[in-house]
Amino acid sequence: MYDQPHSDYTAWIQGIWQRVVKFSDLITYANQKNFPSSLAAVLYQTWLKRNHTTDDVFAWFNLGVSLFSEKDFIGAREAYEAALAIKPNFIAARFNLGLIYERLNNTQAALAQWKQVEETANSAVPDDLAILVLALNSTGRLQETLKQYQLACEALEKSLLLKPNQSDVIHHLIFMRQKQCRWPIYESVGATGESALRKATSALAMLNISDDPYTQLEGALNYSRAKIPTDLPRLAPPNGYQHKKIRIAYCSGDFCTHPVAMLTVELFEQHDKDKFEIYAFCWSPNDGSNLRQRIIQGVDHYIPIHELNEADSARLIREYEIDILVDLHGQTSNARIQMLAHRPAPIQVTYLGLPATTGLPCIDYVIADRFLIPQEYANFYSEKPLYMPDIYQVSDRKREISSAPTRESCGLPKNKFVFCSFNNNHKYTLEVFTTWMNILRRVPESVLWLLADNPWAKSNLKKQAELQGIDPTRLIFAKRTLPADYLARYHVADLFLDTFPFNAGTTANDSLWVGLPVLTLCGRSFASRMAGALLTTADLPELITYDLKFYEDKAVELAQNPKVLKKLRKKLADAKINSPLFDTTRFARNLETHYTNLVAAFNYQVSSVQSTKQAASVSEQPQKLKQLTDIVIKAEKLQAQDDIISAIQTYHQWIKYSCSKDKWIAWFNLGALLSSSGDLTGAEQAFQVVLQQQPGFIQARKALELLHSCMPKSKQLCSENDKNALGFWKCVTSETKKPLVAHS
Structure with missing residues (x-):
C-alpha cells in the first residue's frame, strides 16, 4: 500500500506518476467522503497516462463517474466508451453511458444502451440484476417522457417481474395505464398484486380511482412522509416581515401552455400592484407562447429557478422576503415539495395544481369554496380551507377563441x-365509459366526441365500445390543437359529459365560457366536486348529479329535449355576464382580502406570543411545571371520580404554561373530556388545534368527523338532558378511552 494515504494531493499525483500507487489504494483515496470529483478525475487521468494494466477499464469507469459529477458529459462519454472498448459487456459502464446520452438529449442512443444492458445482463447474478432493474426503470421513465406509454409500461412491468413491489415503479405504471385507458388498472404483475399496486398509487392517480377523501388524505400523508426529510431547516423567520406592500410569490413549473397557466394568467394582471408585490418563481420550459409572455408581463418580478435545486430555490425565495407563497403544483409531475418543506415563506398556500389535499405539513391553506370543500369534509385536508365567497377557480376572460369550425371539418x-368530453384520457374510467355507452345506446342518433391523447387510449376505447355492443365509429376522436382552435370546438358540440371521480377543471371552465352546458357527476373529494362548484356559481344546479344512473338519465333527457337544452344555454349565457363565475376582477379582490387577513392574523399571532412571553416573565407561575404523564394520570383519576370539570381545568392549566412539543396530546385528551362534558364547540376547537399541530393524526380526524356528523343531534340532546348527552358522546371517546401519553 502507498505509505502516504492521508498525505497531500500533490504527493498522490507524484506517487501515481512514479507508478508506486496501487489501484486499490487510489480508489480508497479518491472515494473519501467529500473528496472533490474534479481532483479525483485528475488522479484517474494521471493513472491512465502512466499505467497500462488490467485495472485500466475500472480507471476509465471511475473517470467517467468523476467527470459526470462535474457535468463534463462529453468527457464522461469518452471515458465510458473507452471502458467499453476494453470490456464490451461491462454493463455498469453501459448503463451510465445511457445516462450521459440522455443528458446530451440523445434519447434514442440512451435507450439503445439500456437495451444492450437488458440483452447482456445475467439476472441470476445479483450485481447484474441490480443494474438490469435500473436500466429497465430508466427505459420506462424516458419512454414515458417521450409519451411512448406502451413501451414504458412494458419496461416497468419487466422490472417488477424481476424485483416486485417497487413503489416508485408502480407509481408511474398505474398512471400510464390510466393514460392508455388500459383497464383494469390494478392488473397484477407477477408477484406484485393488487394490494401493492393500490398502496403505491400516486396522489394524482388516486384522483381517477376514488372519491374517498380519507383515502386521498392517507395517500398524500404517506407520500409526504416518504419524500420529505424530517431534518430540513425552516428558512422563514418566525416573526415574519413588515413590508409596506404584501409580497405574494406564485411558484410553478407550469408557466407555459398548461391548464394552470390558462386559468391564472389574468389573476396576475388583475392584482392590485399598489398594495401587493407579485413574484413568479418559475421552473417551467420556455415554450415561447403568448400565454407565458402575459404571465411574465403580469407580475412585478419574474424569477426563473429551473437551474437551481430545491434547497437553493428555497433559499432564493427566502432572500426575497416573501410574505405568502402560493404553490401551484401540489404533488403533481415536476413538483418541488422539498423546496416548500424548507418553508421559505411564513405563510404557504396551495392552489389549483393538485385538486386534493397535499398532505404536506409545510402547507397552511388551500384555496377553495364551500361547495368544493364542504365543512364536513374539511377534516380530510392537511391544509385549512381558505374559503372564497363565490368560486374557488379563477378564469381568464382574455382567452382567444378561433372562429367556429363546421361539424364536417371536425369529422x-x-x-x-x-356528446363530448375533452378531459385528459387518464380521467376516463371503465364505470363512466360504460355509462357513456349506455347513453349512446339510448340515444341512437348520437356520437361521442373524445380527446385522443395517445393511440393506445384510442385503440382501447374503441375495443371497449365494441365489447359493449356499440359501433366504435360512433366514437370520434379529436387531436390536440392550439388553445384557440380547441376552444372553438365547443361551438359544435351539444353537451359536455364530465368524468368521475376526477371532474373536469379547466375544461369545464372552457366549456362554460364558450357556452356549452356541462353535465357533471359530483362526489365527496375535491376532484369530484370541481365542475359542480362552477355550475353552482352559474346557478345551474340542474346539471349536477350525484349517482351514475341519474347522470345517465339526465344526459338522455337533455339529448331528447332540445328546448330544455336551449334554455340551459340561455341561462349559461346570462351567467357568463351576471354571475361571479367569470368575474376575475372580483376574484382578485376577494383573494387579496384573504391575503391581507392572513398576514394580519400572522402578525397578530406573533405580537400575542411576544406579549405572552413578556407577561409570563413577570407574572406568577407554578414553581415547577409537571410532566405531561403526571397530568394525564391526575386527569384520569379526576375523571374516574366523575369530576370532569377539574380534569378539564387540569389540562387547561398545563397547556397554558407548557412549552412542550407534546402539547397536542394534551389538546386531544382535553377534546375528549370536553365532548364528554357536552361542550361540543370546545371539543371541536381542541381537535382542530391537534390537527393544526399534527395533520396526520388520524384519531383526531375521526373524532372530529364523528363530532360534525353528530353535532346537530347532539346539541339537541344536550339542551334536553345532560345525561343523555354524556351517554351519546361515549361513541366519540370509546376509541380513545385510554388517554394518550408522549413516548419517552
Whole structure:
C-alpha cells in the first residue's frame, strides 16, 4: 500500500506518476467522503497516462463517474466508451453511458444502451440484476417522457417481474395505464398484486380511482412522509416581515401552455400592484407562447429557478422576503415539495395544481369554496380551507377563441347529437365509459366526441365500445390543437359529459365560457366536486348529479329535449355576464382580502406570543411545571371520580404554561373530556388545534368527523338532558378511552 494515504494531493499525483500507487489504494483515496470529483478525475487521468494494466477499464469507469459529477458529459462519454472498448459487456459502464446520452438529449442512443444492458445482463447474478432493474426503470421513465406509454409500461412491468413491489415503479405504471385507458388498472404483475399496486398509487392517480377523501388524505400523508426529510431547516423567520406592500410569490413549473397557466394568467394582471408585490418563481420550459409572455408581463418580478435545486430555490425565495407563497403544483409531475418543506415563506398556500389535499405539513391553506370543500369534509385536508365567497377557480376572460369550425371539418355528423368530453384520457374510467355507452345506446342518433391523447387510449376505447355492443365509429376522436382552435370546438358540440371521480377543471371552465352546458357527476373529494362548484356559481344546479344512473338519465333527457337544452344555454349565457363565475376582477379582490387577513392574523399571532412571553416573565407561575404523564394520570383519576370539570381545568392549566412539543396530546385528551362534558364547540376547537399541530393524526380526524356528523343531534340532546348527552358522546371517546401519553 502507498505509505502516504492521508498525505497531500500533490504527493498522490507524484506517487501515481512514479507508478508506486496501487489501484486499490487510489480508489480508497479518491472515494473519501467529500473528496472533490474534479481532483479525483485528475488522479484517474494521471493513472491512465502512466499505467497500462488490467485495472485500466475500472480507471476509465471511475473517470467517467468523476467527470459526470462535474457535468463534463462529453468527457464522461469518452471515458465510458473507452471502458467499453476494453470490456464490451461491462454493463455498469453501459448503463451510465445511457445516462450521459440522455443528458446530451440523445434519447434514442440512451435507450439503445439500456437495451444492450437488458440483452447482456445475467439476472441470476445479483450485481447484474441490480443494474438490469435500473436500466429497465430508466427505459420506462424516458419512454414515458417521450409519451411512448406502451413501451414504458412494458419496461416497468419487466422490472417488477424481476424485483416486485417497487413503489416508485408502480407509481408511474398505474398512471400510464390510466393514460392508455388500459383497464383494469390494478392488473397484477407477477408477484406484485393488487394490494401493492393500490398502496403505491400516486396522489394524482388516486384522483381517477376514488372519491374517498380519507383515502386521498392517507395517500398524500404517506407520500409526504416518504419524500420529505424530517431534518430540513425552516428558512422563514418566525416573526415574519413588515413590508409596506404584501409580497405574494406564485411558484410553478407550469408557466407555459398548461391548464394552470390558462386559468391564472389574468389573476396576475388583475392584482392590485399598489398594495401587493407579485413574484413568479418559475421552473417551467420556455415554450415561447403568448400565454407565458402575459404571465411574465403580469407580475412585478419574474424569477426563473429551473437551474437551481430545491434547497437553493428555497433559499432564493427566502432572500426575497416573501410574505405568502402560493404553490401551484401540489404533488403533481415536476413538483418541488422539498423546496416548500424548507418553508421559505411564513405563510404557504396551495392552489389549483393538485385538486386534493397535499398532505404536506409545510402547507397552511388551500384555496377553495364551500361547495368544493364542504365543512364536513374539511377534516380530510392537511391544509385549512381558505374559503372564497363565490368560486374557488379563477378564469381568464382574455382567452382567444378561433372562429367556429363546421361539424364536417371536425369529422362530426351534421345532424346527430354530439356528446363530448375533452378531459385528459387518464380521467376516463371503465364505470363512466360504460355509462357513456349506455347513453349512446339510448340515444341512437348520437356520437361521442373524445380527446385522443395517445393511440393506445384510442385503440382501447374503441375495443371497449365494441365489447359493449356499440359501433366504435360512433366514437370520434379529436387531436390536440392550439388553445384557440380547441376552444372553438365547443361551438359544435351539444353537451359536455364530465368524468368521475376526477371532474373536469379547466375544461369545464372552457366549456362554460364558450357556452356549452356541462353535465357533471359530483362526489365527496375535491376532484369530484370541481365542475359542480362552477355550475353552482352559474346557478345551474340542474346539471349536477350525484349517482351514475341519474347522470345517465339526465344526459338522455337533455339529448331528447332540445328546448330544455336551449334554455340551459340561455341561462349559461346570462351567467357568463351576471354571475361571479367569470368575474376575475372580483376574484382578485376577494383573494387579496384573504391575503391581507392572513398576514394580519400572522402578525397578530406573533405580537400575542411576544406579549405572552413578556407577561409570563413577570407574572406568577407554578414553581415547577409537571410532566405531561403526571397530568394525564391526575386527569384520569379526576375523571374516574366523575369530576370532569377539574380534569378539564387540569389540562387547561398545563397547556397554558407548557412549552412542550407534546402539547397536542394534551389538546386531544382535553377534546375528549370536553365532548364528554357536552361542550361540543370546545371539543371541536381542541381537535382542530391537534390537527393544526399534527395533520396526520388520524384519531383526531375521526373524532372530529364523528363530532360534525353528530353535532346537530347532539346539541339537541344536550339542551334536553345532560345525561343523555354524556351517554351519546361515549361513541366519540370509546376509541380513545385510554388517554394518550408522549413516548419517552
